[in-house]
Amino acid sequence: MKPQMINIQKRMKEYGVTGLSMAVIESGSISGTECFGLLEAGTDKRVESDSIFSACSISKFLTAILVMTLTEQGILDLDEDINKMLTTWKVPLHKYNGDVTLRQLLSHQSGVVDPEGSFNEFNSKFGTPTMVDLLEGKSPYCKVPIELKYGPKRDFHYSDAGFCIIQLLIEDVTGNPFSEVMRERLFQPLHMKNSTFSPPFQNVSCGHTSGGKVVKGKYPIYPYPAASGLWTTPTDLALVVVELIHALKGKSKLKISSSKAAEMINPQGGKEWTGLGVFLDKNDKGIEISSLGWGVGFQCMMVAYPQLDSGLVIMTNTDLGVHQLKGVIGDVYKAFLND
Numbered sequence: 367m368k369p370q371m372i373n374i375q376k377r378m379k380e381y382g383v384t385g386l387s388m389a390v391i392e393s394g395s396i397s398g399t400e401c402f403g404l405l406e407a408g409t410d411k412r413v414e415s416d417s418i419f420s421a422c423s424i425s426k427f428l429t430a431i432l433v434m435t436l437t438e439q440g441i442l443d444l445d446e447d448i449n450k451m452l453t454t455w456k457v458p459l460h461k462y463n464g465d466v467t468l469r470q471l472l473s474h475q476s477g478v479v480d481p482e483g484s485f486n487e488f489n490s491k492f493g494t495p496t497m498v499d500l501l502e503g504k505s506p507y508c509k510v511p512i513e514l515k516y517g518p519k520r521d522f523h524y525s526d527a528g529f530c531i532i533q534l535l536i537e538d539v540t541g542n543p544f545s546e547v548m549r550e551r552l553f554q555p556l557h558m559k560n561s562t563f564s565p566p567f568q569n570v571s572c573g574h575t576s577g578g579k580v581v582k583g584k585y586p587i588y589p590y591p592a593a594s595g596l597w598t599t600p601t602d603l604a605l606v607v608v609e610l611i612h613a614l615k616g617k618s619k620l621k622i623s624s625s626k627a628a629e630m631i632n633p634q635g636g637k638e639w640t641g642l643g644v645f646l647d648k649n650d651k652g653i654e655i656s657s658l659g660w661g662v663g664f665q666c667m668m669v670a671y672p673q674l675d676s677g678l679v680i681m682t683n684t685d686l687g688v689h690q691l692k693g694v695i696g697d698v699y700k701a702f703l704n705d
Contacts, residue, residue: 372697372698372701374386374400374402374694374697374698375402375403377694377697377698378402378403378694381684381686381693381694382576382577382578382684382686383403383682383683383684383686383693383694384403384404384406384407384574384578384682384683384684385401385402385403385404385405385413385417385571385574385682385683385684386401386402386403386413386680386681386682386683386694387399387400387401387402387413387414387415387417387419387599387600387680387681387682388400388401388600388678388679388680388681388698389599389600389601389603389604389678389679390604390677390678390702391604391607391608391611391670391675391676391677391678391679392675392676393675393676394608394611394612394675395608396601396604396605396608399415399600399601401413401414401415401417403683405417405569405570405571405572405683406571406572406580406584407572407574407578407579407580408580413571413683414569415599415601416559416560416569416599416601417569417570417571417599418560418562418565418566418569418570418571418597418598418599419570419571419597419598419599419600419664419666419681419682419683420565420571420573420585420586420587420588420596420597420659420661420663420664420666421594421596421597421598421603421659421666421681422588422594422596422659422660422661422664422665422666423526423593423594423657423658423659423660423661424596424603424657424658424659424666424668425529425591425592425593425594425595425596425659426529426592426593426594426643426657427603427606427643427644427657427668428548428552428596428606429529429532429533429548429592429593429643430472430630430642430643430644431552431606431609431610431620431622431630431643432536432547432548432551432552433468433472433532433536433642433643434620434622434626434627434629434630434642435551435552435620435621435622436536436539436540436551437468437626438620438621438622438623438626439621441539441540442468442535442536442539443468444467444468444469444472444629444642445467445468445469446465446467446468447465447466447467448465448466448467448468448471448531448535449465449466451535451538451539452531452534452535452538453538454497454498454534454537454538455497455498455501455502455534457513457514457531458511458513458514460477460513460514462477462514462516462517462518462520463517464517464518464519465518466478466514466518466531467518468532468535469634469642470518470519470635471525471528471529471531471532472528472532472634472642472643473522473634473635473637473640473641473642474522474523474524474525474528474640475518475519475520475521475522475523475634475635475637475640476514476518476525476528476531477514477515477516477517477518477520477521477523478512478513478514478515478523478525478527478528478531479515479516479523479525479527480508480524480525480526480527481503481508481509481510481512481527483509484507484508484509484510484526484527485507485508485526485527485588485590485593485594486507487583487586487587487588487661487662488586488587488588488589489506492505492506492507494589495507495508495589497530497533497534497537498534500512500530500590501527501530501531501534507589507590508527512527512530512531519635522635522637522640526590526593526594527593529590529592529593530590530592530593532592533590533591533592533593536592544563544591544592545562545563545564545591548563548591551620552606552620555619555620556602556605556606556609556619556620557605558598558602558605558606559602560598560599560601560602561596561597561598561599561602562596562597562598563591563595563596563597564597565585565587565597567585570585570597571664571683572584572585572663572683573585573586573661573662573663573664573683573684573685574663574683574684574685575663575684575685576684576685576686576687578684580663581662581663581685586661586662586663586664588661594659594661599681600679600680600681601679603668603679603681604677604679607668607670607677607679608677609622610627610630610631610655610670610672611670611672611675611677613626613627614627614628614631614672629641629642630642630643630644630655631644631646631653631655631672633646641655643657644656644657645657645658649703651671651673651674651676651703652671652672652673652674653671653672653673654669654670654671655669655670655671655672656668656669656670658690659681660685660690661685662685663683663684663685664681664682664683664684664685665682665684665685665686665690665693665695666679666680666681666682666690666695667679667680667690667695667699669699669702678698678699678702680695680698680699682694682695
């Protein structure tokens, strides 16, 4: 996409977006980056290519990639009962037929439903919860024990709790914190130098409301790394998209086989719109894979077309209160789609 196709700065002003950063993928590599606006309203801190934003739920895309690397090494199994691998917590016994598997968790079809009002941003009064306390309903972030609300594979229900279970499983089987496993197996091999679950607060964007005000606390953190805790740049996220594109062709740096990569972008459980950690669609460019992030003060989007070796990552530091496609992200996406 050529940025001059639309006046991004004009659109940002119209929508009330404080800062935006984006990376474009063409021919299987990052072809360019563009940055606009400020990291913090009322200052002269400008958004740069290495400025860090909250990725919110795009964290789930990276978690899915990590799971694939661990399955390739035989550490995890997509279709095994996770209770056979979990040691510090178990999915409670239930009346439904079928075991809960990683495949179901990654495609939001495990039967796990997030309790109402759960999984909010970090509150210093409560501290950081352990995944066990969270899943047992012993945390202010999730006051109800997590259990199956319907049978595995029966229906789709988007779930942060499901990815908290994945995080705990990875920690149980590796014996290491999730953030460390991610750093060693993704961030370092892919040279993602600006990705973290503990933002350094230097060259990091503040979150903003649709009115352009800095949100309370400036940097809303989600203490659920696998589900929504990632802080990163569009360039780093684009490196992961490039890795998936290459993996589909058998050229993975992470040693993900083409068959495992293909599973990620194939419909799961009879639901055409969900893959493993990504969402699916079809248009004139072929298969479209996407992941959206939306939290306090931030909105972002990752979209890719593996058959065309192309993709786009857009991150903003403003919560417009409407779906990404109805704001500046949607305008940039449509320009890219029609290029």
